[in-house]
Amino acid sequence: MRQAGLGRALAVLAGLLVVLAGGVSCAKKPPPDPPQPEMSALDAVPDRGELRVCSTGDYRPFTYHDPRTDRWTGIDIDMAGDLARKLGAxxxxxxxxxxxxxxxxxxxxCDIAMGGISIELGRARKAAxxxxxxxxxxxxxxxxATLARFQNLDLIDRPGVRVVVNPGGTNEAFANERLKRANVTVxxxxxxxxxxxxxxxxxxxxTDASEARWQSKQHPELCAVNPERPLSFGPKAYLLPRGDVVFQQWVNDWLRMSIGDGTYQRFSRTWMN
Structure with a gap:
């Protein structure tokens, strides 16, 4: 009986040793390689030889597409050309x-969107x-001729006042949020x-004060209403892929340099003067 009991004990001990050996073997396996990060646009754009810039083409003085000539012009189109040159694309x-x-x-x-784009939190949830x-x-x-009638938002937001707005952007969002009684047409x-x-x-x-100023210069019949005291805060920036911090930082460096050395002012002067 003692021999039978001893045999069973040895068998259990042998099984434990097998399990422990397997655990040690598993512990010795190297961890899997971490996933490789996606290539930043800062490298992908020069490799591809092309900078893809999204733009609406309908917001002068920043971006304009002439359907007759298929030509793109504007302050941010000029800036896009400078950005492409700096990237060698x-x-x-x-x-x-x-x-x-x-x-x-x-x-x-596209790799970046340019053309008078206002910073807006809904956009910032999708891109940087x-x-x-x-x-x-x-x-x-x-x-x-009607400038005195519409000196503030209260005078505009009245029944019978015909407000026109373009679709899909911050102009329409502002009108939907702030105008409750005026007649708004898209x-x-x-x-x-x-x-x-x-x-x-x-x-x-x-619209944005910058566009209101520019359009009033193109149409002598039109006057911007107090553009020096805008009704909202809407800084303009460029829209980039979310998560590509390397490209975002480089674009910020390029932008600071372009403003500091007068490149942006030179492009802007062509349109704003």
Missing amino acids: RLTIVPTQWKTVADDVAADR FSDPYLIDGKAPITRC HPDNNTIFEEIVANRADVMI
Whole structure:
């Protein structure tokens, strides 16, 4: 009986040794390699030889696409060309819309979006912003003949006042949030929307002060309403892929250098003077 009991004990001990040996063997296995980070656009763009820039083409003085000549112009189009040169790549403009610009960046349809884009928290959930390069905000624009009628938001937000707005961006969001009694109409083309005011089919548009100033210079009939005292705070920046911190930091460095050495001012002067 003692021998049988001893045999069983030895068998159990042998089984434990096998289990322990297996545990030691597993412990000696090297950990799996960490996942490799995706290549930053800072490397991918020069490797590809192309910088893809999303832009709406309907927001002068920052971006404009002429459908007759297929030519892109504007302050941020000039800045995009400078950015491409600094990266050693050719510039390709990818047309986008205000309501989809952040989605297009997030979906890798472009490397960066440029063209008077206001920092907005909804966009910032989908993509990252560069440092701001211009402090802006909303300002009304109307016919000079009716300038005294629309000196503040309370005078604009009244029954019978015809407000026109372009779709998909911060202009429409501002109108939906702040105007409760005025008659708000969406006009699909931001390139022709100011003609609606000139032709007296609308009374007011509320847009960024920078655009209101520029459009009032192009249309002597139109006057920006107190653009030096905007109705909101809307700094402008460039929209970048979320998570690509390396590219974001480099773009910020390039932007600071461009403002510091006068490059941005030189491009801006062409349009704003």
